[in-house]
Amino acid sequence: MIETRAPRIAIVGAGPAGIRAAATLVDAGLHPVVIDEGHSAGGQIYRRPPAGFTRTPEQLYGPEATKARALHVLFDKLAEEGRLTHCTRSSVIATHKDRLHVLGEGGVQVISYDRLILATGASDRVAPVPGWQSAGVYSLGAAQIALKAQGVALGRRIVLIGSGPLLTLVGAQLVKAGADVAAVLDTSSWRQQLQAFWQLASRPVVALRGLVLRARLGDRYHAGVTLERIEANTSGVAALRWRDAGGRERLTPCDMIGMGWHLRAETHLADLTGCAFIYDEQWRQWLPKTDEMGRAGNGVYLAGDGVRLLGADGAEIAGRLAAVACLSDLGRPAPPVSADLRKLARLERFARGLACAFPWPDEMVRALPDDAIVCRCENVSAKAVRESADFGGGEANRMKSLSRVGMGRCQGRYCQLAAVELVAAQAGCAPDAVGRFRGQAPVRPAPIAAFLRDG
């Protein structure tokens, strides 16, 4: 086919994956449109504070400062030189037939594309703990963003709960910044963590850095805990009830709790573009299906934590690969990829180790008392979710219609995995047999006024 005009390529997300994809396309002489919700590029991991803040990248990103700075400088230069179009503070709220509906400050505009690269990232994978609807319960990512982008701690006395690399990292960052961190409670046991030793040893420097951070937490850190209940008063969180690895009851007063069990891929847009999904047993979630380059078919490419939870380094590589796949599908010359594919395989091995060392707390979720809230948006209880299985069987979308879990303002981002676990237990099947919520546009709330046109 002879090209009559330059292909229009849209990239959603300006984190490490989106930035590398954009730069690779620009190198090949194309002019991508990059749509992102941030005020500047960097994504959540390399998020930049607003103008007027003075901490250096070294203070903000620690040992990752060089990588962060390189990505920021690269992207800003390409945007300044007009070699790409950067739509800042803009959300893609729907896709339909090669068109993106983009909500920005001026309302909704339609951007047409020939090829689409989705680099939508991930958010915290959270599990309900009784009382987690109380004010002062945040995700671990929220605690990190507050510190990084605003220089604040979200409470005066903090307890962090969950499992995964972010638990230790956020704890160490808050302690270093001078916050009062009362406890860092890991639901994974030391034994579980040691089982992944050889996989984690595939990135010795990263693994070692994690252990050093862990050491800085000192006796605040406890492995193998059981989380019982978040106690609250009228203004919010007052204490956490938990049991240590030896089964002893503990009560830790606090006014803020950060929680997270690793990450959950953000897949709403991939779903709306018609991507196939497969259930990943190790990550315990549905992930979009692509080839090793990130091709999902129909001119859609996926990169970064929105498709494979490999972290920022993996996202940079995956962003390059998705762009190369896109270029080769357009019949254009593209840089070689074998070194990138090798690196990605090593990161994948490490990430599988993390998934094994810091697992999703399925038993804790299944044991939730009936009165515990599962959906924080609309305060849907575990009882209502369990009862939906009695009427609708163990199927995700029937559960949604019957109990309203997943129908609230977060659109299931923070309740789906737990709700599916509960219904699977009730129906006596595996979580993947329950299926997943159908994605619905708009994937972000949009005011009606945004769709009105003058005249």
Added chain:
Amino acid sequence: MITAGRIVRLAERDRAEMPFVLDGQMRSALAGDTVLTAMLASGYALRSSEFGPEPRVGFCLMGACQDCWVWQDEGPRLRACTTLVVEGMRLRTTPPETWP
């Protein structure tokens, strides 16, 4: 006054002060604060839950959970974690009286 609320400022405290109104009272934020930071540095809630008795104060801070939409005296609601506070903003933790 700056640390009279739920959150604690640990760094970047040398920014210019910026007055805004919270529930009819004059408050002070710092230039570059998000609406969420500004409101929670001066108070304990962003809004009340529509489905339970508890106040809400945001959850993800990355525009994904939509827990932090707040009312203004006039004009559209704002997502507090992704909107920067502007001088003279009139924010409220309850819906305006005109809301049905």
